[in-house]
Amino acid sequence: MKQLGDFETNTDILVKKEYCKKLYSGFMQAQALANIGHWELDLVEDTLYWSDEVYRIFGFEPQEFDATYEAFLDHIHPEDREMVNDAYVKSLHEKRGYHIEHRIVRKDGSVGFVEERCEHEFGSDGKPKRSIGTVHDITEKKLAENELFLASTLFKKMNDGVMITDTAQRIIIVNAAFSKMSGYEPEEIIGKTPNIMSSGWHDKNFYQELWKSINADGQWSGEVIDRRKDGELYTAQLNIIAIYNNKDELTNYISIVNDISEKKQKETLIHNLAYFDSLTELPNRVLFQERVSRKIPSLKRSGKKMALLFIDMDNFKNINDTFGHFTGDRFLIEVAKVIKNLLREQDTLARLGGDEFATVIEDIDSLVDVASIAQKIIDIFAKPLKIEDKEFYTGASVGISIYPDDARSYEELVKAADTAMYQVKEAGKNGYKFYTQTMNEKVTQRMHIENDLRCAIEKDELFLEYQPKVNIVTKSVYGMEALVRWNHTTKGVIRPDEFIPISEETGQILLLGLWVAKRAIYDTKMLHDEGKRVIVSINVSSKQLNDASFVDDICAITDEIGLERDFIELEITETHIMKNVDKALQILNELHKRGFLLSIDDFGTGYSSLNYLKKLPTKTIKIDRSFVLDIDKNPHDRSIVAAIIAMANSLGKDVIAEGSETREHVEALRLLECSKVQGYYFSKPLKIEQFKEFIADFKYDAI
Ligand code: C2E
Numbered sequence: 001m002k003q004l005g006d007f008e009t010n011t012d013i014l015v016k017k018e019y020c021k022k023l024y025s026g027f028m029q030a031q032a033l034a035n036i037g038h039w040e041l042d043l044v045e046d047t048l049y050w051s052d053e054v055y056r057i058f059g060f061e062p063q064e065f066d067a068t069y070e071a072f073l074d075h076i077h078p079e080d081r082e083m084v085n086d087a088y089v090k091s092l093h094e095k096r097g098y099h100i101e102h103r104i105v106r107k108d109g110s111v112g113f114v115e116e117r118c119e120h121e122f123g124s125d126g127k128p129k130r131s132i133g134t135v136h137d138i139t140e141k142k143l144a145e146n147e148l149f150l151a152s153t154l155f156k157k158m159n160d161g162v163m164i165t166d167t168a169q170r171i172i173i174v175n176a177a178f179s180k181m182s183g184y185e186p187e188e189i190i191g192k193t194p195n196i197m198s199s200g201w202h203d204k205n206f207y208q209e210l211w212k213s214i215n216a217d218g219q220w221s222g223e224v225i226d227r228r229k230d231g232e233l234y235t236a237q238l239n240i241i242a243i244y245n246n247k248d249e250l251t252n253y254i255s256i257v258n259d260i261s262e263k264k265q266k267e268t269l270i271h272n273l274a275y276f277d278s279l280t281e282l283p284n285r286v287l288f289q290e291r292v293s294r295k296i297p298s299l300k301r302s303g304k305k306m307a308l309l310f311i312d313m314d315n316f317k318n319i320n321d322t323f324g325h326f327t328g329d330r331f332l333i334e335v336a337k338v339i340k341n342l343l344r345e346q347d348t349l350a351r352l353g354g355d356e357f358a359t360v361i362e363d364i365d366s367l368v369d370v371a372s373i374a375q376k377i378i379d380i381f382a383k384p385l386k387i388e389d390k391e392f393y394t395g396a397s398v399g400i401s402i403y404p405d406d407a408r409s410y411e412e413l414v415k416a417a418d419t420a421m422y423q424v425k426e427a428g429k430n431g432y433k434f435y436t437q438t439m440n441e442k443v444t445q446r447m448h449i450e451n452d453l454r455c456a457i458e459k460d461e462l463f464l465e466y467q468p469k470v471n472i473v474t475k476s477v478y479g480m481e482a483l484v485r486w487n488h489t490t491k492g493v494i495r496p497d498e499f500i501p502i503s504e505e506t507g508q509i510l511l512l513g514l515w516v517a518k519r520a521i522y523d524t525k526m527l528h529d530e531g532k533r534v535i536v537s538i539n540v541s542s543k544q545l546n547d548a549s550f551v552d553d554i555c556a557i558t559d560e561i562g563l564e565r566d567f568i569e570l571e572i573t574e575t576h577i578m579k580n581v582d583k584a585l586q587i588l589n590e591l592h593k594r595g596f597l598l599s600i601d602d603f604g605t606g607y608s609s610l611n612y613l614k615k616l617p618t619k620t621i622k623i624d625r626s627f628v629l630d631i632d633k634n635p636h637d638r639s640i641v642a643a644i645i646a647m648a649n650s651l652g653k654d655v656i657a658e659g660s661e662t663r664e665h666v667e668a669l670r671l672l673e674c675s676k677v678q679g680y681y682f683s684k685p686l687k688i689e690q691f692k693e694f695i696a697d698f699k700y701d702a703i
Pocket residue numbers: 467482483484495496497500513516539540541601602625658659660661678679680681684685
């Protein structure tokens with residue numbers, strides 16, 4: 001193969017030139033691709049040559065002007081100029097090449113970075129002949145390096161903990177802040193998974209949701225509770241970001257962690273200061289107001305009642321004055337403790353200030369319940385409070401207001417309860433009072449009834465009356481309803497409406513109900529034995545129905561007395577059934593299975609759905625007396641009764657109309673084809689002896 005120096009002829013020279021040109025342009029292209037230019041300084045001729053790429057690096061068109069060493073110095077960043085010049089001069093002097101990096105200022109004023117290398121040629125006399133150098137544009141590399149430097153400085157110095165894992169969640173790197181927070185040095189934790197920091201505080205579900213969010217949105221942020229190396233738990237604000245490369249492949253997860261335990265503690269402290277009484281640790285007035293006010297809208301919706309009890313300690317001032325504040329404080333702490341023990345977990349007891357406490361009782365069934373809680377509070381102070389070795393005789397005055405009867409806002413409720421409390425103080429302290437006088441009377445009366453009822457059965461004060469049930473088609477007395485009465489020692493005969501609801505609230509109905517059933521079934525059995533085979537109807541309240549042993553108890557009674565069950569009808573009111581249809585259905589089915597007859601009492605006052613009526617095993621529907629009252633005068637009532645009868649017929653059930661007081665009532669019912677009637681028109685409820693006479697004498701001449 002020919003060498004460059006082998007070319008001799010003209011053609012050869014041309015070819016050589018052509019070859020050199022090609023070689024040169026290839027060389028230039030290579031320079032452009034590599035961002036490397038070269039220059040030559042002829043020190044003998046004092047000429048400078050820049051390759052095209054050098055011009056481009058400086059931001060010029062190739063060969064835009066003749067290159068000079070001054071032009072070169074001009075485009076060096078002013079701060080680097082001296083250093084570059086020195087390097088050149090020094091290297092000439094020391095007769096060896098140099099290699100430096102420096103900044104340049106391009107034609108458009110922008111700053112770039114170059115790497116320069118230079119070598120010199122010397123003559124035999126030792127004088128420099130030529131300098132040859134390369135200029136490499138390293139701006140991009142420099143900027144990237146700079147960015148990396150900044151990022152790594154940030155990573156090292158930032159206060160947030162950073163942990164980076166691979167896709168298998170193995171930890172690759174953590175920063176100093178992370179080590180400080182977690183207590184783990186990098187070498188202890190790298191290669192492991194973040195699980196080693198898990199506190200066990202969060203359940204599986206929590207982590208499932210977390211990963212779901214990362215997979216869907218590429219990130220998750222929230223609070224977690226982690227465990228430090230020394231075992232201590234801490235709350236952290238955690239940010240997890242999934243990292244993807246430019247091919248959209250998942251490469252890493254970055255977690256940024258902030259220890260917010262202290263912030264949390266401060267928040268709790270501030271919350272406690274604002275909402276709790278520091279002495280007794282009970283909610284303070286602010287929190288109490290907030291809680292009570294928050295309850296009001298839901299009470300409005302549900303129609304339920306709530307009681308607010310305002311409790312003021314009697315003669316606290318004395319204790320404070322005599323024994324000093326320290327003892328006074330101990331006294332209040334003790335008071336808070338004993339009252340709190342008495343309440344249910346969900347009831348809020350608050351200290352409103354001084355020796356004033358307050359509580360609310362939700363979901364109250366009756367005023368009696370509220371009164372008995374107030375009484376219990378008062379009763380605890382009947383005994384002296386023991387603090388250290390001293391005994392303190394005190395008492396409590398309790399004022400009670402009821403939402404919504406007395407007031408509908410927090411402020412008014414407190415005001416009303418406070419007023420009631422003052423009345424207690426005026427009446428001699430140590431007691432409770434409701435805000436409304438009628439409530440006070442009602443409660444006292446109820447409490448008396450409750451007390452007296454307790455021994456009514458033992459004292460044999462209860463008795464039954466029976467109201468005949470007449471079939472106006474067959475013109476016969478086919479049954480009777482047992483109605484309980486109470487012959488009170490001082491008050492005389494009390495109607496069931498006055499004591500049945502109370503006995504239901506107190507639970508006394510269970511015993512009372514069984515007494516009624518026993519007596520009614522016994523009386524009926526006597527009638528049967530005399531050949532008067534009537535059906536007896538017994539009223540059963542929801543409390544009895546919900547009593548687990550009711551079915552067995554009533555079965556045992558019937559068995560003992562020996563009356564056939566298909567002569568015993570149990571009347572259950574429509575509202576009771578509809579309150580909990582499924583439960584009622586289950587019990588009614590059981591009673592039906594055991595052979596009892598069933599009847600829906602006071603029908604029309606509740607909201608039966610046809611759907612349930614169909615399912616109920618009740619044989620009879622008893623139309624409420626309110627529809628019968630005006631049946632002869634009011635077409636609207638008449639059409640309701642007609643509708644009930646039509647519906648009952650279609651369901652294959654019997655109908656009876658109660659409260660039929662007049663001839664007109666009975667006539668109207670007959671026209672509507674209601675064959676069974678009960679009411680004053682035929683008879684008031686009668687004692688069993690009178691009932692016997694009634695059927696003996698019964699002659700149907702009504703219509
Ligand atoms: P109820 O079951 O609807 O009983 C019918 C009530 O209407 C009885 O009142 C009865 O005396 C009255 N009454 C009868 N005919 C007429 C009439 O023509 N006109 C008017 N205006 N009223 C009439 P009583 O005896 O005062 O009973 C009231 C309620 O007490 C009963 O209503 C029933 O719900 C309940 N009750 C009575 N005895 C018992 C019992 O032994 N157990 C249970 N759980 N509740 C009972």
